[in-house]
Structures are given as structure tokens and as C-alpha cells.
Amino acid sequence: MVMIRTSKARLGILPMAALAVLAAGCGTQRPGDTADAYHRSHPTPSGISTPSTPVDFPCPGESPTPTPPPTTAHTQDAAEPPTDHYAENHGFRVPFSLHGQSRCDGLAAVARVKEVLEPLRRRGDFAPESTRSTLTGLGYPAGKVRTHQSGPDGVGFLIDSENPSLCLEGTLNDISVQAEAFGGYPDHSGCDVPSGGH
Numbered sequence: 001m002v003m004i005r006t007s008k009a010r011l012g013i014l015p016m017a018a019l020a021v022l023a024a025g026c027g028t029q030r031p032g033d034t035a036d037a038y039h040r041s042h043p044t045p046s047g048i049s050t051p052s053t054p055v056d057f058p059c060p061g062e063s064p065t066p067t068p069p070p071t072t073a074h075t076q077d078a079a080e081p082p083t084d085h086y087a088e089n090h091g092f093r094v095p096f097s098l099h100g101q102s103r104c105d106g107l108a109a110v111a112r113v114k115e116v117l118e119p120l121r122r123r124g125d126f127a128p129e130s131t132r133s134t135l136t137g138l139g140y141p142a143g144k145v146r147t148h149q150s151g152p153d154g155v156g157f158l159i160d161s162e163n164p165s166l167c168l169e170g171t172l173n174d175i176s177v178q179a180e181a182f183g184g185y186p187d188h189s190g191c192d193v194p195s196g197g198h
Contacts, residue, residue, distance in 0.1 A: 121173070
């Protein structure tokens with residue numbers, strides 16, 4: 001019987017060689033290197049789309065310079081790191097903003113909804129059935145309009161429009177009719193607020 005002996009030195013060569021190969025690829029970026037320099041020297045081939053910033057333009061009845069979106073009272077200083085992961089963990093509940101023609105479609109839908117609900121507000125009719133009937137009268141399918149009581153003198157509504165990227169949500173109460181259009185939620189089909197995330 002022949003026995004083959006290997007020394008401990010030989011057994012250590014293979015892991016050391018693998019480590020050397022892996023380390024050779026590390027640290028090749030130098031100060032001043034940027035992704036822009038890479039993309040200038042390696043343009044995107046035609047036929048492949050690259051992400052772009054959505055373009056908004058004035059919608060009918062809107063001033064030429066769109067107003068900036070309102071800032072929330074709870075904005076955190078950009079220089080200050082987040083103290084917890086609440087925003088990150090609940091990002092699935094933040095609706096998509098509308099841009100371009102979808103934004104114009106949303107503004108027009110909001111105007112129509114406010115116009116038809118205003119007479120209900122003036123009459124003090126805050127029954128969810130009345131609100132639902134009025135909204136289906138605009139042509140929204142009955143199965144896509146949800147209403148609910150919102151306090152003693154108010155109605156909340158949610159419309160999942162036939163347009164797959166347009167949702168309408170709002171309230172009707174003795175003070176005003178509020179409505180907002182948005183484009184749904186990440187990782188969720190439909191216009192209702194998702195109940196679970198990751």
C-alpha cells in the first residue's frame with residue numbers, strides 16, 4: 001500500500017492563493033474616480049433605457065411654474081443620520097407621486113371629485129352612501145369606490161380608478177372637500193394602504 005503524504009505547507013498554499021486573487025481586485029478605485037468618469041468612457045448601448053428624472057410640466061389651469069411640494073413638519077436634517085429605521089421599514093406605505101401626464105390626469109380627477117362633492121358638503125350630507133353614489137355618478141365603477149364614516153361629520157373615500165397608476169383619496173366634512181391623487185404603492189397592487197411590509 002502506497003501512502004501519499006502532504007506537508008502542512010502545501011495545504012496552506014491553496015487558501016493563500018485564493019486570498020491573493022480576491023485581494024488583487026480590491027482597492028483599485030483611486031481618489032477622484034467617479035461613476036461619471038466610467039459612464040463617459042463606457043456609454044450605455046442604444047436600446048437600453050437608463051433611469052431618468054420624471055419631467056413635470058404645467059397642466060391645464062396651472063401656472064407655468066409648478067409649486068414645490070409641501071415639506072412635512074417632521075423632516076430630519078440631512079446632515080443628521082437617522083436614529084432608527086422607521087422610515088426605511090415603512091417605505092412601502094409611502095405612495096408614489098404622479099409625474100408628467102399622469103400628474104395632469106390626477107389634478108383633473110381631483111377637481112372633478114371636489115366639484116361633485118361640494119354640494120353634499122353644503123347640504124351637510126355626510127352619509128358614506130351618498131358620497132359613494134355621487135362618485136359612481138362620475139363613472140367610477142361601484143366596486144372601485146370605497147367610503148367610510150370619518151368622525152361624526154365626515155366621510156372618507158378611496159377610488160381605485162380604471163387607470164392603473166391613478167388613485168384618489170380624500171375626505172368630505174363640514175369644513176371642506178379634500179382630495180389627492182397618487183400612483184399607488186411600492187410592492188402592492190391597488191390603492192389601499194398596504195398592511196404589511198418587509
